[in-house]
Amino acid sequence: MNEDNNKEHNEEEEQFSDDPEEQLRIENELLRLKLQAETGAELQQLENIPPDVENAFLNNILAFERQLDSIEETKIFDLIGQPADFKNESELSNEEIETELERLVELLESHQIEVDYGTDYSSRLKYKFITEELFEHSTQKFDIPDMVHHFIYEEFHPNHTLSIEGIAEDFLEMWFSRNMEKDSYIFSDEMISKDGESVTKEQFLLRVQHVFDAYIDFENAKYEIQDVSFHMTHEGEEPTATGYTEGILEYDAVLENKEIQKIKSPFKLYMQHRFGYWELFKINMPGLEL
Secondary structure (H helix, E strand, O other): OOHHHHHHHHHHHOOOOOOHHHHHHHHHHHHHHHHHHHHOOOOOOOOOOOHHHHHHHHHHHHHHHHHHHHOEEEEHHHHOOOOOOOOOHHHOOHHHHHHHHHHHHHHHHHOOEEEEOOOOOOHHHHHHHHHHOHHHOEEEEOOOOOOOEEEEHHHHOOOHHHHHHHHHHHHHHHHHHOOOOOOOOOEEEEEEOOOOOEEEHHHHHHHHHHHHHOOOEEEEEEEEEEEEEEEEEOOOOOOEEEEEEEEEEEEEEEOOOOOEEEEEEEEEEEEEEEOOEEEEEEEEEOOEOO
């Protein structure tokens, strides 16, 4: 064993406490310091996470960072052993598709590969996507225990309606919880008020917080999205688009004096598609007068 390996081995075996849990906590702190020294990343202690889970997480990140410079790329088909027994989708009946898709998913999972879908699609579409597209997709080949290659169907085939609706749901959930996430990706850097005034994202969030400060709670909240629409323009190198979602929302806004304001009204959220993502830039809804 060379000097570097011996040093690393001694570090791994060194005991700082007779209490196994305390030993893990100390190891985790050392791992965070090692990550900061090697990569510049500053990772805070993970809240409500068992120390053994955090330890595995930190070790995987360290292993990932150390492999980055020498990582090879390989096709998914090669990664799973080049299986030759999966027929073309057009050769299979609907019943056979169900069986083969299940077998295909099990094979992918055995090689730590997972595919997620944003909505319900047919088994035939899923099978066709995996065997004809994902098989040919190149990915980085990591040698890290428990690390999963995660793919999302909509990253290959964007579903704009689903994306717009998802952003609307994220915003409404934040509104009802009275907690706007400042670092959320859903907001544009430049928001537009109902009067056409342009405000920064920070100014917008500050105004929203002033609304929240006027109440102590939003109760009995519910909403219904009734329509989603968008228009895509393919001009230039990057396609641009605008869209909106509208519906009905209602909730009880509780004032500091316990008075309840019952709110039920239409809402409309406007979005734009830039740099491959949808973002919210204008809001028309009760209780939010910007």
